[in-house]
Amino acid sequence: MAELSETTGIPVPTIKYYMREGLVSPGRPTGRNQADYGEQHVRRLRLVRALVEYGGLSIAVIRDLMAQIDNPDLEDFNLLGAAQKTVTQQREARPGPSRDEAERRLRDLLDRRGWRTRTGDPAYRTAVGVLATLDEVGYHDMIDEMDAYADAAEKAAEADLRLLGPDVSDRERAVEIVVVGTSVGDTLIAALRRLAQASISERMYTRPPA
Amino acid sequence: MAELSETTGIPVPTIKYYMREGLVSPGRPTGRNQADYGEQHVRRLRLVRALVEYGGLSIAVIRDLMAQIDNPDLEDFNLLGAAQKTVTQQREARPGPSRDEAERRLRDLLDRRGWRTRTGDPAYRTAVGVLATLDEVGYHDMIDEMDAYADAAEKAAEADLRLLGPDVSDRERAVEIVVVGTSVGDTLIAALRRLAQASISERMYTRPPA
DNA sequence: AGATAGTGGATAGTGCTACTCACTACTATC
DNA sequence: GATAGTAGTGAGTAGCACTATCCACTATCT
Known part of the structure; x- marks a missing residue:
């Protein structure tokens, strides 16, 4: 286990904690107080x-x-949707006129782009919540730019799907890609967006249009 | 204060907490245990x-x-950069070959796109961290798709800058736009990305290419 | 004028999360 | 056989975002 901790850079107590919580399987026991860990464990911990x-x-x-x-009973078709649903934290908007207006705008956008979406989708609800909040705080400009954000999101999603590819036979791999792609991908996109912002704004402000 | 709580939907104790923490100014006192709150306070709380x-x-x-x-001493030019830096939580990558490789790939991308970036930028460091992690977990495909993500990020950033506009004379407004745009915008883009994923994947998998 | 409800200000407490420590009973190795 | 390490488990901790309670006081209704 010391070795496991060494190669992953995770402290031993933390590994134990993860095992207790069921994030990592316990390893093949070779004695009453000894167990073997393989490459699988290293991967999983990382x-x-x-x-x-x-x-x-x-x-x-x-x-x-x-x-x-790890559950082999789940159907492939549901698996990916379930994984995606799980990584999406949902934030409900409280009911009100802002919410209705937000929902109208969003549905409008979805129709326009031909995105078929179930209204129960956590991402849908989160989007409604964000839009309603923006409306309440007076950021109508931002709502108006939503098409641009949707363009960006679509580009990212296309890349995501290319990653996944048409073959989802390796279940573990497929779920991993969906999970890592969406959650870690969010962070990557956010970071790149900031870099792009900085670069564009520098161009705009340090050399103001003559 | 009851009114303030009513219109914002925030419980009174929470408003008190925010005032204590200095997120909201205390309101003009009209007596020993009374104070007036205006539209400013409602906006700020929202x-x-x-x-x-x-x-x-x-x-x-x-x-x-x-x-x-609220600090009028900060220069406009630094203000927005500072705001952006503050909303970006930084996650360092630990040193190692993955990190060096990640940094090389990122610099390559930045050069190719003509994004000028300081290497101390929190977003830069976060991007390096993400890439190094992806490398360690074996997601080289995702690293290869980074250009697509950068395209998406650029599209979003252009929209952001359009929002801000060339006029940054209203400081409070400008900082707000940067902060709300980047942080809440991340959530919006993430939600739209998931909706796009779902829509594209449905098209791909339910009607497989004949 | 008196009852009632509400206010600003302060301290203390809550529930949750992600660890982190410590302990026991063992065992591999020098 | 001394030392260091290990699996497994219960308890403890730090930080965060509130939330509850109390106090002295006051606006308002009757």
Whole structure:
């Protein structure tokens, strides 16, 4: 186990904690107080750390995801949707005129782009919540720019799907890609967006249009 | 104060807490135990809630941001950069071959796109961390798709800058736009990305290419 | 004028999360 | 056989975002 801790850079007590919480399987016991860990464990631990550090997922959510990966009864079709649903934290908007207006705007956008979406989708609800909040705080400009954000999101999603590819036979891999892609991908996109902002704004402000 | 709580939907004790933490100014006192609150307070509280709920920012970070808004000594040019830096939580990659490789790939991308970036930028460091982690977990495909993500990020950033516009004379407004745009915008883009994923994947998998 | 409800200000307490420590009973190795 | 390490488990901790309670006081209704 010392070796496991060494190669992953995770402290031994933390590894024990993850095992207790069911994020990592316990390893093949070779004695009453000894067990063997393989490359699988190293991979799994690295994955967990990636999701915690860059995916911002909670231990409980990661446990659910790992259970989905390890559960062979789940159908392939549902598997990916379930994984995606699990990584999406949902934030409800409280009812009110802002919310209705937000929902109208969003549906409008979805129709225009031909995105078919179930209204129960956590991402849908989160989007409604964000839009309603923006409306209440007076950021109508931002709502008006939503098409541009949707363009950006679509580009990212296309890349995501290319990653996944048409072959989802390796279940563990497929779930991993969905999970890592969406959660860690969010962080990557956010970071790149900031870099782009800085670069564009420097161009705009340091050399003001003559 | 009851009225303030009513119109914002925030419980009275929470408003008190925010005042204690310096997120909201205390209101003009009209007596020993009475104070007046105006439209400013409503706006500010709504902003705080937006940042907490959809921006995922901590109370401490929001306090820093509000201090920046209220501090008239800060130069306009630095203000926006400082605001952006504050909303970006930084996650360092630990040194190692993955990190060096990640940094090489990122610099390559930045050069190719003509993004000028300081290597001390929190977003830069976060991007390096994400890439290094992806490398360690074996997601080289995702690293290869980074250009697509950068495209998406650029599209979003252009929209952001359009929002801000060339006029940054209203400081409070400008900082607000940067803060709300980047932090709440991240959530919006993430939600739209998931909706796009779902829509594209449904098209791909339910009607497989004949 | 008196009852009632509400206010600003302060301290203390809550529930949750992600660890972290400590302990026991063992065992591999020098 | 002394030392160091290990699996497994219960308890403890730090930080965060509130939330509850109390106090002296006051606006308002009757």
